[in-house]
Amino acid sequence: MPYLNTLQDTKLSKLHHLDIAYIAVLLPLLLIIKAPMLLFMGVVLALLVLRKESTPLLMTLMTALGIFAIFLSSYGSFNFAGLSRLKLFLELLIYILIFAVSLQRLTREINFYLLLSPLLILALSLFFFHSVVMLGYVIVEIFVLLWVILSFRMQGSFQETFKMAGSMFAFSLPWVIVLFIFFPRISFEHASYGFKGEGERRMGHDGTMFLDNNALLVPSNKIVMEIGFQEKMPPSNQLYFRGSILYLDKKDHWAPMPMFVQRSYAQGYTSIEESITYKVTLYPTLKRWLYMIDSPQKAPKVDNHKISIDVDFISKTQKDIDETLHYQATSALKYTMNTNIDETTLNVALDTDITSNPKSWEIAKNIKAQIKDPKKRADAIIKVFKQNDLTYTLKPKALDLNNSTDSFLFDKKLGYCVHFASAFVNMARMSGIPARVVTGYKANPSNGIQNYLVIKEKDAHAWAELLIDNRWTRYETTAWASSMDSQAQELLDQQSNTQTSQLNLYMMYVKYQIETWILHYSHFRQLQLLDKARKDPLFIAQLVGTLLVILLLSFMLWRYFRQPLCHDKLICLMQPLLEKLQKEGYKRADRETMHQFLIRCSQEYNKNTKEIDKLYEVIRYGGDNSEETFESLKKLLKAFK
């Protein structure tokens, strides 16, 4: 409390106000400013704290230090060609601005550009950040700057100026919301430079699939993708996000079809019975795959990226994904497809080394001989898997990579998705069914709320696709494990709804909604809203209703902040009584004391104010400030009619 009182009574000078503004706007920039410039800022700060006089010698030294700091900070980055890149140009501009402001601040004289620079720095910092955290910080920053201006203008106490800033802020909120929704946007691409706070690489799928110790297994909770479905989330068995298709069994790993292979293979949808549209936020993977639900209809459009989609419905960018991507995709859930698979692809999809896995070959050969229908053959292979008591484990024993299928199915019997998928594809190929391995992500619906779904690194998965009836059909190979070991079970339990994970998920959901509706609000979203308003009059009513509620809330907030501060507890306690009496026509005259007024009310208007007066006098002049007396007065005031 003493600290609060000190804060309340502190009168800030104009320079102090400016310092607060500078601290607020410079904080986020500390993340991008290079070390020499930070050092220069540190020296300036130390000189200000030590209250050093700005002698000509000191100013000359600081000028030299500043120029040197700018030089070092930009050393190697800048050349004249580099300056044409906006990010470098802005960085240099920030350095020069900080340099000029620091020197001016050392003189302790306020000039116009010292007053103006916080706003310039704020504007420049917005070039570098575009995240939910920065959104929150920008709002705080605007509030602080508003408070600084008001505090300087009002010369009031901290509480008063804070309340005034709150009231102005509340008053301006509805305007901000209305403008944000309706202000016309254009569909320019987002600038792709800036601070890459989210630039950390995500692990997961990497275009190959190892079966040895390099086998990909990342039981991490790091988020790879966030999905926002336009409508309801599809069921669990449809939440397969396609990454890459692997055709070649290289013993220790599976690889995609080589680039040099000429494929004249074509496939396309003949009809789509059910499709789903969703937005994907893909965090940096430093790979080129874009993930979409099986089976995507077309390549998505992504700002600053050229996306292609191949015959296997694999979507890729031309450069590594080193920043968060946002794209909208549509996938077919129920469809019929026309597949004209070419000879090369068919041969590769049937290629298997029968000599290295004799046991499997024996079984597959029998299946092939006994069953004609490929689907039934696949069912027979599944039966083999089920009969072999395979255990799903995250720590399998090393397989003999020279005969990995036999080793997995008949010897070790332990493995996870990659081992199951690899063995199944090999068995299918041996039995004459073209097959391939698909890697990607299998989302866990428990990581979703309503139409929002989070995909984590640990959701990386591999499954098999078999060409049955001229159509690639997905097989979830891990489903045939007879048991699961404790560690895998533990991982699965982690996914289930503990309170913390549920809370975390809700926070992610809020963050996602803010990103979708605020940070990535666009011309497209505006058109969506307009379209919805055209089709649905109820939506207009809802929108208007929501805006009115916001207006009302902001007005209430404004009223709350505008309430005069209570400096005298006793007077504040008496105020409702005075207002009540005034409403009834009994007004306290100018220069009339409270005692005189209460007595007059009692005598002239026959009001029961005598007791109140007594207690008032006891507290005001009798020195009795005890809680009990205040309580008694409160009771009397409450009972007053």
Place this chain on the structure above:
Amino acid sequence: MKFLLKLIQTHRRVRQGGTRYSALVVVMLFGFFLEAYMHNFNLVYITLFFVFAIAYVAGPLGLYNIGELEAKFAPRGRLFANTKGELYFAITNNSKTPAWAISLHVNTLSSEVGRIEGKETKEAPITIILPKRGEAKEDECYLQSFFPLSTVRFVLPIEGGYDTLVYPQPQGIPLRSFLQKQAMHFGEEKDFDGLAPYSGAEPLSRIHWPSVAKGETSVKTFAHEQTTQELAFNFMDAGTNDEERLSQLCLWVLECEKSHQPFTIEMPNRFIQSKKESIDAILEYFARY
């Protein structure tokens, strides 16, 4: 609703004008707009809209801040020509909330009033020098505020401005010198009781010439002097022109008032007696002469 009605009423009373900071806001909005539009940054859009909205709501808030004030001229004290004086204005805040950053302006002069508590009347002075005696009137009196953001200047004219009387500038020979000139001493001139430094106002008969010869100008002081019981001033003897005479008489009147000495003044068409008229009435007569 009440607030809006009040605002509309206030809007008519209060003059508003942009400041250089409003130009700055316009430049900022333009800059943010370019930044937001060129790079499609919603954070910049949000900042742009906040700047716009806050600058916009500053209008009604500033209007409400000053609009609840009522000011009128509150004459207090005397004002003399060519002399620093203070004009007082009573400023009443009819709102429950305080009014902030108020300043009082009379023509080109200004005085900071600061905050005025809710439901409070504050008497605010403004220092002024009026050049001429007589009636002084000025309609260009107003309250001004830059609250809240300094982007708009709110001006609330003070109805009627001020209308006051300026008395002649009190200047001339001090009353003491006048009295000394008139004073008669008892006994022979050589019976003086002591010497005092020459102040420049003593008559020649008082100068002690022997000390002048020695290089020190002294005057003789007497233990017993005949003081004038009632001072009699004559308008025509008080100076060489009317303004000088009025200034002189004004000075003497004020000095007499201070020392509670009765006096008479013989004006060309009137005989003034301080026992019959108040000092203010006499000064008013001078002011209007």
